[in-house]
Amino acid sequence: MTEHVDAEITRQAEELAAELIVLTERRDAAEARARELLTAEDHKAGVTYAQEIFAAKQEKLMLETEMEITRRRRVRLLMPQ
Incomplete structure (x- = not known):
């Protein structure tokens, strides 16, 4: 039973890491989009582009x-029980 629980915790931790x-890629893209819009303003x-920014x-x-x-x-998932 412990091996099954450990395997499940590992799987969930890997899913969260993925x-x-x-999320990091999406955040970076949003930040880049805001910077591009700021530089494109005249x-x-x-x-x-106030609303878009x-x-x-x-x-x-x-x-x-x-x-x-x-x-x-x-x-929290990886904390020792």
Whole structure:
């Protein structure tokens, strides 16, 4: 029974690690999108992307929160019983 539980914990930890990788990639993409929009703005010409920048930053913050929750779930899972 212990081997089965250990195998399940290992599987779940690996799934959470994979999820962290995906979340990190999505966060980096959102951050890059916000930076691109900021550099593309030209206030003198009236070209602004305020809503898009705000949405990208909000997405980045949301993903960082999901990453932290996933990290903590993985740490808690791997703690000695």
